Amino acid sequence: MELKKPYLLFLGDAADPLAAKVAQGIKTWHPEYCVGQYRLPTCNADCEVDDLSIEQAVKAGAKTLVIGVANRGGVISQEWISVLVEALDAGLDIASGLHNKLTDIPELVASAEQNGRALFDVRYPTQSYPVANGKNRKGKRLLTVGTDCSCGKMYTSLAIEKEMKAQGMNADFRATGQTGILITGDGVSVDCVVADFIAGAIETISPENSSDHWDVIEGQGSLFHPSFAGVTTGLIHGAQPDALVLCHEPTRTHMRGLIDYSVPDIKTCMEANLAAAKLTNPNVKFVGISVNTSQLGEKAALEFMDKVESEFGLPVVDPFRQGVSRIVSKLSEV
Amino acid sequence: MELKKPYLLFLGDAADPLAAKVAQGIKTWHPEYCVGQYRLPTCNADCEVDDLSIEQAVKAGAKTLVIGVANRGGVISQEWISVLVEALDAGLDIASGLHNKLTDIPELVASAEQNGRALFDVRYPTQSYPVANGKNRKGKRLLTVGTDCSCGKMYTSLAIEKEMKAQGMNADFRATGQTGILITGDGVSVDCVVADFIAGAIETISPENSSDHWDVIEGQGSLFHPSFAGVTTGLIHGAQPDALVLCHEPTRTHMRGLIDYSVPDIKTCMEANLAAAKLTNPNVKFVGISVNTSQLGEKAALEFMDKVESEFGLPVVDPFRQGVSRIVSKLSEV
Numbered sequence: 001m002e003l004k005k006p007y008l009l010f011l012g013d014a015a016d017p018l019a020a021k022v023a024q025g026i027k028t029w030h031p032e033y034c035v036g037q038y039r040l041p042t043c044n045a046d047c048e049v050d051d052l053s054i055e056q057a058v059k060a061g062a063k064t065l066v067i068g069v070a071n072r073g074g075v076i077s078q079e080w081i082s083v084l085v086e087a088l089d090a091g092l093d094i095a096s097g098l099h100n101k102l103t104d105i106p107e108l109v110a111s112a113e114q115n116g117r118a119l120f121d122v123r124y125p126t127q128s129y130p131v132a133n134g135k136n137r138k139g140k141r142l143l144t145v146g147t148d149c150s151c152g153k154m155y156t157s158l159a160i161e162k163e164m165k166a167q168g169m170n171a172d173f174r175a176t177g178q179t180g181i182l183i184t185g186d187g188v189s190v191d192c193v194v195a196d197f198i199a200g201a202i203e204t205i206s207p208e209n210s211s212d213h214w215d216v217i218e219g220q221g222s223l224f225h226p227s228f229a230g231v232t233t234g235l236i237h238g239a240q241p242d243a244l245v246l247c248h249e250p251t252r253t254h255m256r257g258l259i260d261y262s263v264p265d266i267k268t269c270m271e272a273n274l275a276a277a278k279l280t281n282p283n284v285k286f287v288g289i290s291v292n293t294s295q296l297g298e299k300a301a302l303e304f305m306d307k308v309e310s311e312f313g314l315p316v317v318d319p320f321r322q323g324v325s326r327i328v329s330k331l332s333e334v
Numbered sequence: 335m336e337l338k339k340p341y342l343l344f345l346g347d348a349a350d351p352l353a354a355k356v357a358q359g360i361k362t363w364h365p366e367y368c369v370g371q372y373r374l375p376t377c378n379a380d381c382e383v384d385d386l387s388i389e390q391a392v393k394a395g396a397k398t399l400v401i402g403v404a405n406r407g408g409v410i411s412q413e414w415i416s417v418l419v420e421a422l423d424a425g426l427d428i429a430s431g432l433h434n435k436l437t438d439i440p441e442l443v444a445s446a447e448q449n450g451r452a453l454f455d456v457r458y459p460t461q462s463y464p465v466a467n468g469k470n471r472k473g474k475r476l477l478t479v480g481t482d483c484s485c486g487k488m489y490t491s492l493a494i495e496k497e498m499k500a501q502g503m504n505a506d507f508r509a510t511g512q513t514g515i516l517i518t519g520d521g522v523s524v525d526c527v528v529a530d531f532i533a534g535a536i537e538t539i540s541p542e543n544s545s546d547h548w549d550v551i552e553g554q555g556s557l558f559h560p561s562f563a564g565v566t567t568g569l570i571h572g573a574q575p576d577a578l579v580l581c582h583e584p585t586r587t588h589m590r591g592l593i594d595y596s597v598p599d600i601k602t603c604m605e606a607n608l609a610a611a612k613l614t615n616p617n618v619k620f621v622g623i624s625v626n627t628s629q630l631g632e633k634a635a636l637e638f639m640d641k642v643e644s645e646f647g648l649p650v651v652d653p654f655r656q657g658v659s660r661i662v663s664k665l666s667e668v
């Protein structure tokens with residue numbers, strides 16, 4: 001599953017900017033993939049690219065309409081269907097990361113077939129993956145891990161890939177969730193893989209490579225999240241990482257969605273991740289800590305990061321405030 | 335998915351007794367579920383129950399024909415089909431734990447529909463499971479964990495359930511793999527669940543219960559097996575175990591299927607399992623070690639077990655040689 005580029009970003013009837021965060025993510029990380037956006041009259045989001053009709057988007061070279069908006073419950077709204085059919089008729093593929101599938105909507109399936117176009121439900125794996133073989137493979141890999149879910153692993157990974165490329169390094173972001181897949185056009189939504197194949201799927205998307213090449217693999221979940229730690233464990237083992245970056249959101253009071261579970265302290269979390277990662281790569285080490293300080297003022301943020309940096313002796317950055325160049329510099333030691 | 339009992343064990347054309355180990359397992363643990371066996375002329379296995387025709391099995395009360403034989407590659411042999419269709423016509427359901435599905439064979443699907451019978455491919459979940467909620471639940475749970483895959487977790491769990499019931503305790507074996515499901519008639523093949531729902535599936539099959547009740551949950555894989563540790567992690571978290579039993583095969587030279595990975599020592603393995611299990615039950619403890627000494631002579635086996643017992647101060651038994659009563663006695667301390 002590799003999406004054809006460039007994209008027309010479909011913002012639909014996004015109620016607010018947050019509802020269009022997938023489209024915003026694509027625009028932020030890969031503006032060169034975006035020929036424009038399509039908005040319905042009630043849309044309250046704006047990715048600050050050209051507003052195009054389907055016809056204009058096709059003329060501008062668009063190959064795929066990407067649904068960049070999330071409705072409540074991951075539903076594909078009835079109001080969208082006529083636009084999506086128009087896009088298929090005009091020669092575009094459609095990609096979606098929503099829970100509900102494009103391929104479950106008869107009008108879309110019929111139109112895609114008739115026009116020879118593809119519908120990509122990127123949340124759902126379309127290929128089968130092997131059981132992981134655990135074999136040591138060439139090339140280097142960096143993996144982001146977290147004290148919790150949704151604390152900045154995708155953002156940090158994309159920032160690291162971008163910084164590495166800017167420094168002339170040979171690097172590729174490897175997406176493991178639907179938003180990352182839509183941003184990059186490829187990857188696996190690892191939490192939707194059958195349990196036996198979690199690690200095997202990650203081995204598949206980050207294969208052996210030249211010895212100067214880095215895969216920057218997007219982590220998922222947390223070893224300390226009782227709902228999802230199985231996914232995280234398999235992901236760590238399959239990634240066979242040389243370098244780990246811990247992602248942390250310092251104001252969170254409990255694990256996401258589970259009020260009975262407190263967030264682990266950074267030291268405990270790093271030790272557990274190192275222990276898990278050493279199974280498939282005994283030389284793995286942490287190269288930095290990425291803190292999402294969006295809920296803190298600048299002073300509090302900097303104080304927190306200083307404290308963590310002096311405790312662990314690693315670069316501690318907020319990618320959004322400071323970039324990740326200090327973490328990338330550390331990779332020369334791996 | 336609960337299979338109707340009793341069963342007719344289908345041994346087919348089993349090349350040797352090992353090929354019929356699923357049928358043998360059902361006979362060993364639940365002889366009361368078995369009205370008889372059906373063998374093709376070339377069968378080289380024998381569960382030592384009555385050989386019955388389909389007609390005789392139905393008269394004897396059989397409700398489900400269970401495929402108790404494994405072919406190379408988990409294939410449903412062409413030679414079996416006419417017998418299976420005869421069974422459906424005669425009013426039996428069919429259950430299979432093979433990789434290839436009964437429901438992918440048009441003759442069987444047609445006959446099942448026509449006769450109003452069910453086809454159970456127990457390897458494949460038929461219900462959807464929730465994301466685990468991690469909430470503390472009443473009732474007690476014992477989980478078997480292992481230094482490796484295939485080192486006696488199912489056998490140990492079944493032996494513990496049997497011993498607990500013999501002692502008048504309130505206990506239920508909870509199957510997490512296809513053989514266990516066929517033996518007990520219910521459960522979930524946890525390595526075939528979508529990754530996000532591993533822990534949630536285990537919470538579902540071992541729900542809140544009365545405070546004197548024990549679920550004896552069959553473990554899978556190993557935290558030290560790089561192909562499957564994700565499954566093991568989710569299973570441990572979902573099980574929320576009060577008691578752990580470590581299963582070990584002392585002659586194994588490397589992790590199953592992976593010659594580059596050595597088997598962890600018992601202490602390291604116990605520590606890792608305790609750390610993982612404490613996330614959802616801080617009071618969890620080991621209550622025993624179950625050693626599969628089938629590859630050792632009696633003297634070497636007893637010496638090995640003595641050594642381990644003196645090292646860890648826990649009951650160490652081979653369930654096959656000595657039973658598990660010493661482990662069950664330890665449960666009063668939990």
